[in-house]
Amino acid sequence: MDQQKASEKQIIIIGAGPAGLTAGYELAKLNHRPILLEKDDQVGGLARTESYKGFYFDMGGHRFFTKVEEVKKMWQEILGQDFLRRPRLSRIFYNGKFFDYPLKPVNALFGLGFWESIRIALSYLRWQLSPYRHEESFEQWVTNRFGKRLFEIFFKSYTEKVWGISCAELKAEWAAQRIKDLSLKTVLLSMFIKPKKTIKTLIDQFDYPRRGPGMMWNAVKERIERHGGEVRMNAGVIGIHRNSNGIESVVVGCNGNKETIRGTHFISSMPVTEFIKRLDPPAPPAVLHAAEKLNYRDFLTVCLIVNKPDLFPDNWIYVHDPDVKVGRIQNFKNWSLDMVPDPTKTSLGLEYFCTEGDTLWNMSDDDLVSLGRRELDRIGLTSASDIEDGCVFRVPKAYPIYDSEYRDYLTIMKEFVAGLPNYQTVGRNGLHRYNNQDHAMFTGMLAVRNMMFGEKNDLWSVNTDSEYLEEIHDNVDCEPAVNTVKEAFAQVFSKLDRVAFGLSIGTVCGILLFLATLVLVLKGGDVLGPRLELLENYFPGYSVTPSGSLLGLGYGFFSGFIGGWCFAFLRNTSAFLYMALLHRRAEHQLLRKLLEYV
């Protein structure tokens, strides 16, 4: 694209998180000079890296793991040698003990002790024998599959910490949705196709920038600026003007001043709800109402510097202890040694899930550091006296909430946004989707392709609901073999027609008996077929005579039909039960990974 053509477009990108920066970078590579507007004082959005006294803190912990080739290429392009391959370890911390994650039965039972294991087994049996008839809540849904005791230990407290509502109130569909993609194909193939070694490696390991994701996003910012683009910090968009052609300009508030920036094309990663609320003239009431109804979950990280070289080997741990508020603890040194300036110290990020404006969110930083210190001491990871310093970072709108009504409201907003031809919304909050960093980046890339090359990529369809299943799907991602095996499965597991099988067996049995009788009759002799005639005990009237052969034909057909029908029935039933068993196993395997999704 030549310079003149590029200058025809004035592209404004709202938000300098992964999606916005990726879009900016792609545009810069095409010789455009986009203007990026970021409300914070640093880039990276939800994937930013904060720093305090030389320690780096990744907000949320971002594994760099993707199946999107374009994204992988960009990571390598930007980071080069600073892109590290790190081992992955994340376990559950409960009652002073570590449990493997995903849950492994033997490890869990050893860790919980004999009596607790007995309780769990009895509880499992009890709920298998007499499950909830209607699975309306998440609690009922999980209990029916794992038993109440296991639910209480491994699901209840963490889920409630993350989402802030009781598991009895959380809808069962929420969990059911997580495994809706568990197709029969996946289940069957995963039983028979060996996982790819390379994929397995990526599950046990991940890539990570030497100084956290912020290192990546700062480098992208520099590259955009080097290409003539502009990244304005502390530039929150407070108004968006629209006309019949779409978006006309945005009003930016910066240090108390307002500035209107006109553009021809707009890409935004700001929360779609915020975008709707800032429109001028305002969006229709139904759209505004929908924007009011979408909710988010926020979190804050209490960052603590511990005067110890090593605490635990995990990258992060899930804290299931219901007596403490902390939900997850990041050990940044295990993400990258360069996250910590002094090797004799360790930096932890205690993640508290909350809602903007609630008690936890409003606590002072000092109080939060004290809380973190106390809780760390209480669960026994380290003593309070070893903690020498701390700070707090708040991350608003970290998780879009999928409640029972969100889909309807999101549809209203999607339809409205579709009516703005020069505007595209990208990223996790722009699309209100539980997207990971890589998918957010990919939406930025696709938005640029739509804008520059007239492609019709649907950004709303880039999502990570299926990503939750990535590992089980990866295990069976052997495309050349898949179709052949699928064909074979279709052959093996399709139903055997009971009537057709009965008729065919009946026909052959009838003819065999008919011929056997007739052969003996034709051979003749004083006593014809004394042994075959014993069949009369079962087939009244049968004899080794010409007329008996006809009767034998009928009897043979009849008994053969019943035998064949029953065989087909039993074969179909056992095939179905086998498939159901496989499905159940795969469902359990997947559910063990539910916490990561939570």
Place this chain on the structure above:
Amino acid sequence: MAERESLEEIVLTRLVRLNASLQGIVTGLVAGLGVFIATNWLLLQGGDVVGPHLALLGQFFIGYEVNFVGSLIGLAYGFATGFLVGYSVSHIYNWIAERRENKQKGRS
């Protein structure tokens, strides 16, 4: 297989087809080996009169006797008969299943 048809749909709606030759060979092998093993089992057991009842198979399988050579002849006869049975069952089944499936499709 239609590209968009999921395995669930196939499994739940389609009827399995039997491979007649394969079915014939399998049934033939089972029947042939059955006769072969049954004959030799009686030979190993021994006795004054060896396998008087099994010897009745000679009425249908000309040349069959309860001795080792007979067991080989029985193997061949058993295989041939089994093959015919398996092959015929599969052919008849496939023919009926095809017609029933078409009829069902026509209705829907």
